[in-house]
Amino acid sequence: MSRFSDLDGLGFPELSPGSVWLVGAGPGAPGLLTLLGYHALSQADAIVYDALVSPDLLALGNPQAERIHAGKRGGKPSPRQADISETLIALARAGRRVLRLKGGDPFMFGRGGEEAGALFRAGIAFRIVPGISSGLGGLAYAGIPITHRDANHSVLFLTGHDETGEVASLDWEAINRAAPVLVMFMSVKHLGTITSRLMAAGRAGDESVAIVSNAATPQQSVIETTLAEAGALQDIATPAIVVVGPVVAFRQTLDWYAPEMRSNRLG
CATH class of the missing domain: 3.30.950.10 (Tetrapyrrole methylase, C-terminal domain)
Incomplete structure (x- = not known):
């Protein structure tokens, strides 16, 4: 019998308005998302996601959240890294609860360090939630x-x-x-x-x-x-x-x- 409802009373950290969580989505299967990542999906009102994040995983998120594609794929038209970072900063400054959802782990060749650095320089509070690397x-x-x-x-x-x-x-x-x-x-x-x-x-x-x-x-x-x-x-x-x-x-x-x-x- 599933006991997912028991998680509601565990006291997860708050994804606060004006902050950004950089979350690793794992290698592909939605079931490999961490508990903190699952919590962030339910709390976020803006989800900025990579090309490799599956639709099944995105479907687990807050249904009212704005979903913003920010995928970078080799050899294909992709947003500039600087633009992605500016999007995160702008959303946070607008008081949004921002989830940056990245395939695999944010710090394993995922440019999570660059995005976190940009948030730091902009004075935006952030949290890193590791994911299972591919x-x-x-x-x-x-x-x-x-x-x-x-x-x-x-x-x-x-x-x-x-x-x-x-x-x-x-x-x-x-x-x-x-x-x-x-x-x-x-x-x-x-x-x-x-x-x-x-x-x-x-x-x-x-x-x-x-x-x-x-x-x-x-x-x-x-x-x-x-x-x-x-x-x-x-x-x-x-x-x-x-x-x-x-x-x-x-x-x-x-x-x-x-x-x-x-x-x-x-x-």
Whole structure:
């Protein structure tokens, strides 16, 4: 029996008029939203949301809240980051209860730090509500543990491009030495370049790679390949998380998110 009604008396912190909560929506499934995030959805009267936030999750929000799309997608028309921050500031100064709803976690390659910094400089009260990053929860839905004591004791998170949209200038040899498992965000566009640089820096071409698209949603798909072959793949569905390393092999036994389970839209 559900006991969600018991949450009403727990005394959640108030989303006050004139303040902004930056909330991580999780990797895809609405059921992976945190309790604080769920509370913010019910309290907000202005919801500024990312492109990757699902309609099912938005539907859980205050029905009277204004919903403002502020999605940024690579290669597609997107609002400027400065404009998004100014929207948050303007809404808060108008006395609104503002929820900035961001896919995954606000601070994991999500520009949450930039938005929080803009709020600080504007004198706007804010709260950060972490979310489940797609680099964690999304891979878990694909049956891939990012750490396993039989495979790795470290993991490295990377973004596939810098602020210019090009492949970041990184020390690829140091990256290879740093961790046996790499988790790469926003890397599909430059996957050929990235895999070539990793191999040129000494990483084996036969190393396992998994590409998890639309993670933790009914549309989730997974491609298993190798580092040498990944760069030649075409028409990879996005958004996607790419993981390199021995943990990919655990999908053979841990791939639990079967097709018959996907009819539940909460996850």
